[in-house]
Amino acid sequence: MSAVQQITVSAEESETRLDRWFKRRFPNINHGRLEKLLRTGQVRVDGGRAKANQRLQAGQIVRVPPLDGSEQSATSAKAKPTVRPVSDQDAAMLQRMVIYKDDEIIALNKPHGLAVQGGTKTTKHIDGMLDALRFGSEERPRLVHRLDRDTSGVMVIARTPKSAAVLAKAFQSRDMQKIYWALVMGHPEHSAGTITAALAKSASSGRERMEWDKEDGKYAVTDYRVVDTAARRFTWLELMPRTGRTHQLRAHCTLIETPIIGDAKYALRQYHADQVVDLHEGLLADIADRMCLHARSLVVERPGKKPLTITAPLPKHMKDAFKDLGFSEGEAGT
Numbered sequence: 102m103s104a105v106q107q108i109t110v111s112a113e114e115s116e117t118r119l120d121r122w123f124k125r126r127f128p129n130i131n132h133g134r135l136e137k138l139l140r141t142g143q144v145r146v147d148g149g150r151a152k153a154n155q156r157l158q159a160g161q162i163v164r165v166p167p168l169d170g171s172e173q174s175a176t177s178a179k180a181k182p183t184v185r186p187v188s189d190q191d192a193a194m195l196q197r198m199v200i201y202k203d204d205e206i207i208a209l210n211k212p213h214g215l216a217v218q219g220g221t222k223t224t225k226h227i228d229g230m231l232d233a234l235r236f237g238s239e240e241r242p243r244l245v246h247r248l249d250r251d252t253s254g255v256m257v258i259a260r261t262p263k264s265a266a267v268l269a270k271a272f273q274s275r276d277m278q279k280i281y282w283a284l285v286m287g288h289p290e291h292s293a294g295t296i297t298a299a300l301a302k303s304a305s306s307g308r309e310r311m312e313w314d315k316e317d318g319k320y321a322v323t324d325y326r327v328v329d330t331a332a333r334r335f336t337w338l339e340l341m342p343r344t345g346r347t348h349q350l351r352a353h354c355t356l357i358e359t360p361i362i363g364d365a366k367y368a369l370r371q372y373h374a375d376q377v378v379d380l381h382e383g384l385l386a387d388i389a390d391r392m393c394l395h396a397r398s399l400v401v402e403r404p405g406k407k408p409l410t411i412t413a414p415l416p417k418h419m420k421d422a423f424k425d426l427g428f429s430e431g432e433a434g435t
Contacts, residue, residue: 106165120153160243160265192233205264210413254396278400281340284393285359293326363392
């Protein structure tokens with residue numbers, strides 16, 4: 102028999118039914134067995150009884166009772182995250198990222214290049230270092246949303262199960278106000294507009310890349326406006342996503358033929374790096390390998406409290422690019 106497991110629901114698993122969550126993590130447990138575990142209160146969500154059709158939220162804790170050998174599997178063993186001690190150096194690094202903190206949430210200014218969760222060959226990530234953000238609390242902080250590894254900026258973390266549930270629901274709604282800043286190649290046809298293009302993972306690519314798929318893609322909408330431009334060769338875009346699909350902003354920028362600088366996965370052929378250097382000598386020498394997409398601000402709506410606006414300063418590589426292009430942060434009005 103295995104020991105009791107307390108498994109945190111990841112951001113990717115949010116809104117998954119409890120029975121389907123079990124099927125993915127413990128494929129050898131049949132529906133009848135799961136119903137019995139639920140009926141007898143052996144499976145719980147955040148300490149409370151649950152039903153098979155309950156929708157899980159990122160950050161919730163699922164109690165899994167001891168399982169016999171036939172019910173355990175390689176899938177479930179891999180699904181359980183390995184929590185490693187956080188070094189003093191990593192703890193200090195993570196704490197330096199904090200730009201806001203209260204009893205319910207912590208906000209980080211995530212740097213470019215740091216993963217939010219682990220994966221193949223990814224051993225250093227924010228999820229694995231969250232113990233460094235307890236700040237005396239008995240509760241381990243919980244992830245409620247994600248940013249791509251190469252996207253910098255505002256990232257909110259819940260400090261309590263209740264806060265995690267509220268925030269996860271807010272991120273899934275279309276009312277969450279999020280503003281991203283991007284430096285892109287070229288100039289869009291219109292100075293402001295809305296990109297509506299359903300996205301699906303490319304079937305022709307071995308790596309994760311989202312492409313426009315009118316029939317099978319998931320609804321995705323992004324509002325945008327041009328803040329400034331440099332000789333129509335480089336543009337500062339303000340992006341306001343209404344939905345939260347994987348790589349949505351990166352894919353949408355490419356669809357309007359203004360790929361984000363430094364985003365090799367979604368770069369257009371006509372914007373090869375050596376051509377860019379010719380267009381604006383010296384700029385790409387420092388930032389060509391760093392994506393210029395920054396989660397600039399986020400408005401957090403919380404019941405019974407005033408909305409909280411959190412703003413993250415630009416990372417150094419984007420500050421340098423702004424200076425080189427003659428852009429001023431004050432132009433955006435945020």
